[in-house]
Amino acid sequence: MRLGVLLLLAAVWLALSGPYTLHGWLIFAFGVVSVAFVWRLYLALERAAGGGFEFFRASAWLRLPRFLVAFALKVAAANLHVTKLILSPKIELHPRLRRVPASQKTSFGQVLYANFITLTPGTITLDLRDDELLVYALDAESEADVMDGSMDRDVLRIEGDSN
């Protein structure tokens, strides 16, 4: 898993600024140093978070496309809804603050869920505490996106049977 992270970082760096120039090998040396630096940062981050970065497992990557499709559809629908709210002649909002359970096992899964909610226009995560999210929503329709638990299930599915 850690080797996977290292390889991923190296691949990203190579893709962005590989040794394609005249001074290729000097640049390549810089790349090795910066990848090593970022990898150290990652390890420190992993320690601080108490583990739970299982997303680099091959099985999670296989589930990623389906998650991205579900994610894109949700965000697109929410964008249309909020656009409708913004452009309606009379702004009519019914803001609400709800507590939503985050049933993911890992902290990374919960953060992914919280970010999913925040990215979806119309809902935003205010806080994450004791496996519960504090979600602020613009109106009943936006709120329903979160309250029906479908996004929670999407994230659960990609989290899979980790550990």
Add this chain to the structure above:
Amino acid sequence: MNGALDIATAVLLVAGGLFCVVGGVGLHRFSDFYQRTHAASVTDTAGAGLMLLGLMLQGGLSMVTVKLVLVLAFLLFSSPAIAHALVKAAHGHGLALELEIEDERGGDGDAAG
């Protein structure tokens, strides 16, 4: 250049631009800080996403497209983190939320101000 591809790119760029404008309009029309963050997220997701998608079509299967995908990926991580940080800071410092419905214990952050 492929004609159909150019048209698709144009449609995506214009659509993305429209969503950016919508986000800006919402920023003005919504009435408080928390509502405005929702309008801004339209710009962040639909606006930026459609524009990047349109540019990817022009990039084709090349390094340019790989970089555009990475830009989108980083955007999808950074923009919710920033939105959350802003809203949590406002909430933690006691900026009042106008609410119609609130779960019990829901507003305990208000007391912290």
